[in-house]
Amino acid sequence: MATVYFPAIIERGPEGFGVFFPDLPGCVSAGDTVNEAAINAEEALNGHLSVMAEYGDPIPDPSELNAVEVNADCDVVARILVRGERPGKAVRVQISLEDGLLARIDRVASNRSRFLADAARAKLAMAD
Template structure:
């Protein structure tokens, strides 16, 4: 199974936000961490589904070690929680 690193931004009084450093524009949120994780898995599947349908390449997931070398991401890796979200393809009706 393929997993993508997600940054989970949890701040008091705000929705829990989730974004994927490897998938530009792939974001999600929820009122709780559990809801945000569920929504993140759905957002991941939808992002990849749309990219495939439009012929865009799907970036390979980078490891946490690789992402720590990216200055724009490294700060958020220290500041926020990190999660691995499994990619589960959407089931399309035939």
């Protein structure tokens, strides 16, 4: 995975603050405060990038923050860069697992590889 920084716009809304990514239509987040909205934006970005990669959608290169144009009717509170992880290409690996553990994984996971990758990401996030 490669770290990328996508520009995001935080706007004032009727019930808090919304975040949208001009380079990634449909990628949005929100929060009760500007700080909360900015923090939630990273989770939204990484989820969006993962889904794009899963479906084989091309992930665009991020625009320069100062090059992003916003509609005049948007109540912009802040322009920020949000860190994301651009998923890399999948690499086939061979691992060994105890058969009972593998059976338990198969009972709860529709996709073994995705399950193991998600578990690894969660554990690595705890280590950061």
